[in-house]
Amino acid sequence: MTAHFHQFPCLSDNYGVLVHDSATGSTAAIDAPEAEAVLRALDETGWTLTDILVTHHHGDHVDGIPALKARFPKLRVVGPAAEATKIGGVDLGVHEGDEVMVGHLGAKVIATPGHTAGHIVYWFEEAGVLFAGDTLFSLGCGRVLETPLETMWDSLLKLSQLPGDAQVYCGHEYTAGNARFALTVEPENAVLRERAAAVEALRADGRPTLPTTMALELAANPFLRCAEPAVQAAAGLPGGDPAAVFAVLRERKNKA
Template sequence: MTTHVRQFLCLKDNYGVLVHDSDTGATAAIDAPDGEAVIAAAAAEGWTLTDALITHHHADHVQGLPALRARYPKLKVAAPAKEAARIGGVDRPLSEGDYARVGRLAAKVVETPGHTAGHIVYWFEEEEIAFVGDTLFALGCGRVFEAPPAVMWESLLKLAALPGSTQIYCGHEYTEANARFALTIEADNSVLKARAGEVATLRAAGRPTLPTTIAAELATNPFLRAEEPSVQAAIGMTGADPAAAFAEIRARKDRF
């Protein structure tokens, strides 16, 4: 069994992603930010879309679905059960512990509320890949819109517990701006400083900064490091509840 992942920018800074199982020919779009861009990417690879795996209900992740349904009448749409009514036309409502299948590939569903109340992540454990939507970004995390910050922190802890080698595909190319903010929290983190330089080089060359890995995020992402003494000291919250420290970091990023 061979798994192929095709990632491409669309809209302004959204990432479209295709996952292809070469054994069966099944292909899934992870979210649908721009239907025509997804269709073009699939056509360029010679793939036929069979599935769409939706992470959350925001328009820039679902607005391409009508175009995909029109082009691929047999398309099956999987989405968070808690947001299915807001998305519409969902064939497979999914909850924590369920599996989404793309041919012979299986993705375990992890509920990660915070950015939206029903946000889910697709974790292809065997392939060591996770598609995390807008919950986790390279060097950042999503804005907290539909749940308290403590809920988002618990969602991030779920992702932090994945194997360090897990490749993380996020919904947006925000890494360069996230790096600038991260350095305001941990200016002396040598690993972060090196990574920020690498990110700047990639973006100057027009190259993506994704995927990242859980290990890289644990070493450099301030939102996953809210319980680290160095991070808490930097924000004047030594010994604080990590959820409270996370809330402070998120508030600072919102003002950044």
Template sequence: MSAQIHAFLCLQDNIGVLIHDPNTGACAAIDAPEEGPILAALAETGWQLTDILVTHRHSDHVQAVEPLKRRTGCRVVAPVKAREAVPSADAFVREGDTVHVGGLQAHVWETPGHCADHVSYWFAADRALFAGDTLFTLGCGRMFEGAYADFWHSLQRLAALPEEARVYCGHYYTLSNARFALAVEPDNEALRARAVEAEAARAQGRFLVPSTIGQEKATNPFLRSGEPAVAKSVHKEGAKPMEVFGALREWKNRF
């Protein structure tokens, strides 16, 4: 049996995710934004928390690590560059490492851009990417440190995954991301349809997580920086896609 994945809301707009191996009973939370919703999700699914996989050091992703570890005895895995923010982690990981949740295996990719310590977890056999705050549905994270070239490289690496790869992101900013994306590419038919879908999902109490790499490549302006229409929107006709990406992210910061 393949992995079972359950996504839910935490805090105001964080996405909590559980990934469960039905063969062994192991279950990991991707980040730990808030204890209550994670415990409620565990109760709803009947799964037992065995692991927490941390994507990066920001408090809204790690603040429930300690109480969950005390309550469940779970193993905590965190980026080695986030050691100071997650001192109680049982294992620290870096580029090229693998992590097991029962019989499930994740490849650890360092994906700097949002912050320098950020990693993403790619469960290749299950076609599931846990991208934290690197890649969002219709958007990407704000850059707090580093260089746009690094962020662009991280996004390009994720965009090279199979089209059907499911993308689980760390926040639900989809409606505001859709408004920005439409300002960039108002004539993108796939994007317009996706924005309508996002509004309908909100009306029904749903959210568009996961997305897929294919959907993001068709609609997410930050993955479309090589498109002439996107370059034109930031007056960067003929510029390198990385430069277009930087201009887009600066625009989004002010949007």
């Protein structure tokens, strides 16, 4: 396989990732939180930036674009068509179902509105890698800022259909805080307890908790488990509609 991935920290708690196709030399940055961090990562790898794949319009995901475009004049910026004017500098606006090529590597665009109304994620099916932006976090999900809460639930359901062995890269290192909240929902979940302990050890050692896997999230992330009786009971909605359970949990997490 010609796909290579390099994750690196940005800002206070963001992650950037470089996606590199060794067959063609093409390299994409997933979002651009800050130009300096992306440039350092390029120096470390020896790769040359050809593309930026943007998930949504928030500044902590796009503020590095102008400086990177100035540094790499042929750089192509791909982003959600619905948010292109908010992002600025988008060369290719994409929609649900489109395929974006990074060299020979293909990524399917999946629309996941919720955190923002036009949020998208990138699914590199052949490599088995998902870049989830701020839709799905390990043991959590993004705040729902621009849509009804039920819209985010529908987006998470889409992602839950991906293969269990899918590697999931997220936009932020939020896992430790998410674990603390998740344990208030399912304190007896053995997979969650094991994951929480592993996360605590990783962070104590200064190591990232990402990527995660879809199987692990389905087993331990309460925001993907809203059809489970224990999660419904914790939300005070035994037997309730999973979308309503999600809404209760997301509002509770907002206040945590």
